[in-house]
Amino acid sequence: MGEVSKLVCRECNEEYTPTLRHICDECFGPLDTVYDYDSIDLAPNSFTDRVKSLWRYIELLPLNDPGKAVDLGAGFTPLQRSIGLGERLGLKNLFIKNDSVNPSFSFKDRPATVAVSKSLEFNLNAVGCPSTGNLAAATAAHAARAQLPCYIFVPSDIEPNKIVQASAYGAQVVAVKGTYDDANRMLTQAADMYKIGVVNVNIRSYYVEGSKTLGFEVAEQLGWKAPDHVIVPTASGALLCAIKKGFDELVKVGLLDDCNTKITAAQGAGCAPIVDAIKKGKDFITPIETPRTLAKSLAIGDPGDGIYALNTIKDSKGFAEDPVDQEIRDGIRLLAKSEGIYTEPAGGVSIAVLKRLIDDGNIDRDENVVCYITGNGLKTPEAISSQLPKPIVVEPDIQSLAPILSR
Numbered sequence: 001m002g003e004v005s006k007l008v009c010r011e012c013n014e015e016y017t018p019t020l021r022h023i024c025d026e027c028f029g030p031l032d033t034v035y036d037y038d039s040i041d042l043a044p045n046s047f048t049d050r051v052k053s054l055w056r057y058i059e060l061l062p063l064n065d066p067g068k069a070v071d072l073g074a075g076f077t078p079l080q081r082s083i084g085l086g087e088r089l090g091l092k093n094l095f096i097k098n099d100s101v102n103p104s105f106s107f108k109d110r111p112a113t114v115a116v117s118k119s120l121e122f123n124l125n126a127v128g129c130p131s132t133g134n135l136a137a138a139t140a141a142h143a144a145r146a147q148l149p150c151y152i153f154v155p156s157d158i159e160p161n162k163i164v165q166a167s168a169y170g171a172q173v174v175a176v177k178g179t180y181d182d183a184n185r186m187l188t189q190a191a192d193m194y195k196i197g198v199v200n201v202n203i204r205s206y207y208v209e210g211s212k213t214l215g216f217e218v219a220e221q222l223g224w225k226a227p228d229h230v231i232v233p234t235a236s237g238a239l240l241c242a243i244k245k246g247f248d249e250l251v252k253v254g255l256l257d258d259c260n261t262k263i264t265a266a267q268g269a270g271c272a273p274i275v276d277a278i279k280k281g282k283d284f285i286t287p288i289e290t291p292r293t294l295a296k297s298l299a300i301g302d303p304g305d306g307i308y309a310l311n312t313i314k315d316s317k318g319f320a321e322d323p324v325d326q327e328i329r330d331g332i333r334l335l336a337k338s339e340g341i342y343t344e345p346a347g348g349v350s351i352a353v354l355k356r357l358i359d360d361g362n363i364d365r366d367e368n369v370v371c372y373i374t375g376n377g378l379k380t381p382e383a384i385s386s387q388l389p390k391p392i393v394v395e396p397d398i399q400s401l402a403p404i405l406s407r
Contacts, residue, residue, distance in 0.1 A: 004036075006018060007019075035249070037253055042059060044255065053075045054217075062209050071145075081094075088338055091367075095227070097370055099372065099373060107372075110213055111199065112199060116142040118197070119199075125148075126196045127151075128150055130153045130180065132155075133379075136165070141169045144170050152173045156175040156178070214239070215244070224256060225368075227368045228262065229262045230262070231266055232263065232372050233350050233372060235298040235346075237304070244263055265278070266353035267295075268295035268349050270299075271288050273301065283310070293325065293328075294325040297375060327348075328349050328352055332344075335373070336377070343374075345380060347375060354371050
């Protein structure tokens with residue numbers, strides 16, 4: 001089981017017992033989960049016969065009772081050594097961390113499996129989230145597995161196709177007449193009144209722990225070595241910070257000797273407040289009032305963990321880039337035809353940023369580089385469908401194939 005010792009405020013370092021809380025009483029800063037690292041005894045051979053999901057790292061996950069784990073198989077996704085894409089870009093050691101093959105087809109299954117499991121441990125009546133995309137699907141899928149009621153709050157003008165996946169898993173979708181912020185506020189208010197685990201609100205201190213396993217897995221799959229450089233699709237900044245925490249915790253428990261990984265943020269132009277701060281040398285985040293980017297899953301104009309992501313990038317000597325929509329489309333197609341991996345626009349952002357870094361000389365061609373692909377292209381086929389070649393129409397005659405097949 002996870003050796004959770006306390007929750008610690010990221011701002012003022014106030015300490016709390018690990019209960020159902022996520023905000024510091026003193027300064028309203030976020031609370032991070034801290035473990036009793038000295039009591040955790042792990043070695044590389046500890047994982048030989050463990051489950052092939054993120055729950056293989058149970059000692060570093062915040063669940064007291066392993067029997068409460070709601071496991072659909074999230075995590076331990078492929079780290080694919082790139083051959084085709086690496087050759088095209090001139091990199092000898094390029095790896096693709098393919099999280100598009102998770103149970104609901106995005107990395108959000110990682111925090112969702114932890115949050116829903118923790119909700120069971122806290123004996124909550126239901127789970128839910130304010131979301132219009134990957135998090136809604138991931139939460140609903142794990143709630144179905146746990147047989148917990150699930151409530152997805154969305155603005156009432158949401159396109160129907162955005163909620164199909166969550167609805168299919170049996171979630172109750174509540175459409176609020178107002179904005180996404182209105183939906184978020186209503187569910188947050190309902191959480192205490194109805195004992196609902198809102199995965200990215202009152203369970204957030206535990207929820208984010210699922211994402212750090214993307215750091216654990218990459219290190220394990222590289223033979224317990226930290227990569228030289230990682231490129232992370234970035235929205236709120238929480239995933240980027242979590243991956244860094246994952247590497248750091250492996251050092252603390254002795255599974256990594258050290259970690260000098262450069263961490264680069266990938267955001268789409270039109271909604272890149274973290275990139276903007278890096279490029280302008282600012283130590284604060286200026287919110288984007290009206291996000292406009294093809295990468296909708298990254299379109300958070302006021303990122304909650306933005307300042308922490310900013311500091312993480314700077315401390316790691318990483319970079320930040322914001323490709324335009326056409327670069328994102330090109331990235332999706334390049335990855336698909338080079339590696340057989342079809343990603344949503346967030347992954348296209350990651351590939352486009354990789355290409356920019358190479359072009360600018362910010363990646364050494366001998367470095368171990370990991371590109372995180374966080375979602376499946378089948379969620380957003382419209383992103384590139386208009387730019388794909390049309391089928392070639394032929395007569396039902398074998399001779400009509402000659403001009404095509406003899407090229």
